[in-house]
Amino acid sequence: MMQIEVPRDQYDQACELMQKRIDSGQVPDAQPGDDPRKYVKKGTFTYASAHNIAASGTIESLCVDLGTGIITSSIPTGISVVIVFSIAIWNGEKPAEAAKAGLVTGLKVFGKGALIYTLTIQLSRSKLAISLTKTYFQSGEFKDVATIANPAFAISEKVASSVSTSALAKSSIGKSIRLDKVTGQLRLVRSRRLLYLVRIFVERYAVEFQPSNYLRIQQSALLASAVLYWDRS
Incomplete structure (x- = not known):
């Protein structure tokens, strides 16, 4: 057994x-x-810790979510560093300056990514801890913190359900990007990766783009798209 x-x-x-x-x-x-x-x-984990991990607003769940957020943010961080460094080199910057720009961008993505992931997962848990309250077994032993239904969970699941059952989600394009598999949790986390990378790409280099750099722009976009697709798969 x-x-x-x-x-x-x-x-x-x-x-x-x-x-x-x-x-x-x-x-x-x-x-x-x-x-x-x-x-x-x-x-x-103990019985109480396992219960507390499953509820938003507890020390245990915050630690677990932040740790997982740090791990998942390492992927978009690496992508960001490579893209920013490559474009900086292609635009004539010195390697040291390009590396500095890449690292600064990577740190921003890493910090914001971990924070956004933690907040997203916290809001997507079905139970919300009531601060400084505890529940006990009939024997008098500590069980876990008291919880209430998390209103953010109900809202996110409702939005996710409307997206996954929409006409776009049922189309070939929607299925190719897995809109029909949207949940109120991880899809938000994955979507912010692409949006944040696009934002960095445009804000830092849009002004510097010249017609002679179009090929390099296309190469960078293809690189980012390939890595993001691999990550999504």
Whole structure:
């Protein structure tokens, strides 16, 4: 039987319950007296922490979302650095200046990307924590923070549903960019990557574009599009 992961603080109790199941013959291919630890895995988080991660506004969920945001922002950060550095070189800037421009842009994308991701995921959780409130089991042990329904979740899901069922989403173009798979959560995060890269591209270099640079512009756009498509896939 596959191992069952249980909350960290309930591991000993879970092993005792599994031992009873093993001894009573309820576990397939297990013999009475077998070690229950073969079938029970101690989880990373406690029961309360797992509950708190799933609710917006808790320390646990903010830490997890920020950490994930940092990871996901590394992709658009790398793309931004490469594009800005390349265009700067093509426009005649020195390598040191081009590298500086690329790094500055990358830091902006990284910071804003992580922040936007964290905020987006926080707003998309179905439960919102009530500050400084706690709930308890009947035994009196701490369970988790009290929560209420998150109004932002309901709004985002409603908007996502209208987009995914629209005529555009059902068209070949809409399906190619996965509009029919839109949810109230990750699509917002992915969409801001493209929008933010386009903004940087236009704001920094639109004034410098000359007819002689059109080929370079096309090369940069193709590079960005290829990497973004790979990321989306």
